[in-house]
Amino acid sequence: MESKQRTEEQDSKEAALRAEETLTYKEIGEQAEAVETAFRSALQSGGWVEKYVRKGGEQAIFIGSGSSYYQAQTMAAVYRAWLGRPAISLPSSDLLLVRKQSAVEERTAVVFGVSRSGESTEVLLALKAAQTVTGWKTAGVTCYADSEMAKLAPCLVSEKGKERSTVMTKSLSSMVMAAQTAIASASGQAKYIQELERTVGEVGAVVDKAKALASGIVRSASFNKTIFLGMGALFGIAQEGCLKLKEMSNVWTESFGTLEFRHGPKAIADDGTCIVVLLSEQAREQELKVAAEMKDYGAYIVLIAASAGPDTAFADQVLEVGLPDVSDEARSILYLPLLQYYGTFTAVKLGLNPDHPKNLTQVVVL
Template identity: 25%
Template sequence: MSSTTSREIASQPDVWARALTDAHTAGAVLGQPGDRTLILGCGTSAFVAESLAALREAAGQGETDAAYASEWRPGRRYDRVVAISRSGTTTEVVDALRLVPDGPVRAGILGVAGTTLDLACDESLVLDYADESSVVQTRFPTTVLALARASFDEDLTGLVEEGRTALAAPLPVRVQDYDHFVFLGTSWTYGLAQEAALKIREAAQAWSESYPALDYRHGPIAVAHPGTLVMLFGALDRALAADIERTGARVWHIDADPLVQLLQAQRLAVELAESRGLSPDRPRHLTRSVVLD
């Protein structure tokens, strides 16, 4: 793996290991148990926000909403509003945080200190060791999720080693065999499915989709064909897999932690880009941060 994106993907287990040592202190940015919390983001960070909201509620930490920063408007009452932005400069995220009325704590999770978002926050968690130079995000979102899960007392003892083992082996699929990529998840892993599909579009300019796993039968399965690769996040649903395979599509499920599954999907995106003569470091029409006039 020679691209910057590839090297940042490969660094994830080491970055996760560092994050897990700080989890119970750093996780406080998501609020105290019982706080009504809103999590905002754009693009990848919006998908992370959706996953965090599902994880936080499942852990009994309190009611948690997620929203696209570009779409959110004040209305519901919150104790805390958390904005996620790797760059700390995304215009819609900063603007959304400025719309928050007096009262809620304004918190940020970002990769760079001293940025516009950082200065707009009452509290900030700066994961500068997880920041990236690539336009395409990989290790920053997975690190945020690993840290949050550990702060919710999930046992992630084997996560780092699982990641290293996955990286040491070649991908078990030939990307050239497929022209259509589908990612399915449930609960918090639906956010991961959306993120995986985005990576395929960003890096490889390829046809990719994402859905809640059990909703796939409700229409989207109609375009599945022998050139379709369907990746299932989380536990394997054998009945769903059988229905997909009857279309001629291939089901890809990795028996590993969902973050390791996402790491493998990121590798898939890079390999697909390179097989098409594209550089994952230079995605078409994209920059590292969307900053508007």
């Protein structure tokens, strides 16, 4: 009787709000256009690329807060991989408040602020502080050309990334694409631009597949916790997946480096755990060993991979995003739609509106 009552309450909550009625759902579905527009626009930003990426300095420092910090992690990973030069990612507050512990002031640098709105207080203050350091330049990535950050520092702008919902979805994927395109252009290697163009072409199809898979998982199962695992450029994406679920549905979730999860955190894996692994091609064999071990502990395993095969057959669900011959860095935004839809559908299942998460606003002001 108790179980039946819970099911009836759950059905009632779902009836009160359908995912399709939310802005978040709509904006996830719009990211193919946002990503393509960001890609095309960044290709036309040759002067910005020359000054701030190709001739930026001895180091690059990507800063952001919340989701913007997580995309900064991916941007820095791509910068290191494609340019072979030092880059770090930091929370804006670290560069602002504990700069000497966080970055080397004696090395020339470009500090890239990352902010959807361009109005985040911590990012603005950190950029202003960076401008006082001799040999440092500032630039940014945003969705608003008329924002305070764009007035403070020259920015790449993802015009189609603008959102009305509180949580970041298409803004994040499009801003990552803009930064990746600038880095690829600065590398002088045509293969990276070609890889990104192929990635852009797959976004729409991946969004559709991710929507169907996420809906099926959320409707058919309930978990007491979800863990997101990723490495390299995909670690920031895994952290973003964790944040999306936490923001929208108010459930507890965590993210870890894939192999790091084995060093203690795996103690929490059980039959109430969903583990989402963002599978790279570079470390595929070792990451699958981690996923298989967690399956043995009873966890429900979801893999997001370039391709499925005999080595992924043990998983409960596999989302194939395609492009196995493309670098993990270029393919990284294709892992986002499933994470975004998973948070959206979970929120609605719990009777929550993902457009208006508890305690949150679009812009955090100090």
